[in-house]
Amino acid sequence: MHSQAHDVDAPSLLEALRTGTALLHAALEKRLPFFSEHLDADGYRRLLQAYFGFYQPMETALYGCALIPQGFDTAMRVKTPTLLSDLHALGLDDHAIDTLPRCTQLPTFDTPAACLGALYVLEGATLGGQVLRREMAQRLEVNADNGGAFLNIYGAETGRRWKDFLDYLGDQPLEAPAKQRAVDAARSTFSCFEQWLDSQEVLL
Secondary structure (H helix, E strand, O other), X not given: OHHHHHHHHOOOHHHHHHHHHHHHHHHHHHHOHHHXXXXXXXXXXXXXXXXXXXXXXXXXXXXXXXXXXXXXXXXXXXXXXXXXXXXXXXOOOHHHHHOOOOOOOOOOOOOHHHHHHHHHHHHHOXXXXXXXXXXXXXXXXXXXXXXXXXXXXXXXXXXXXHHHHHHHHHOOOOOXXXXXXXXXXXXXXXHHHHHHHHHOOOOX
């Protein structure tokens, strides 16, 4: 009886992820330079190169681990191809992109729960794109055709795809230890991303 009451009181996976990553999320947002008056076209290009250097190995590892629970449409949500087209639009050729540094300190995706935690961070990152897109368009004249497609990767579908993802999360019947593994992976994803961007000297 006691265990049943505990289960009712336990936070949902979404609540656990939100609470567990809130401080890391806020800290990283403060350091991203999108709203800095010092960000110029060259800085924006270096920022996108750094994003690519994280997303490309991250998505390769995550989507290649075969542990993501059923119901997640990888083909519809993969981000690396859009970053690639943005870098081409910003003037990088294939050789230049191939020689960009890649992040090697990635989270470990050894359980389905860990995959869910990482996906929460990657999908959540799409929500602020509308604001960033407007800022970059206004200040640097960046749009979807000349290097800004990643900032608004889902376009008008952003809200619906986020709701679909939350429904997907809500369908995962995780016990408390698995929820904690999801939170740990989400936190690790934030930390790895910030440390990588720091190493590429693109943060404030």
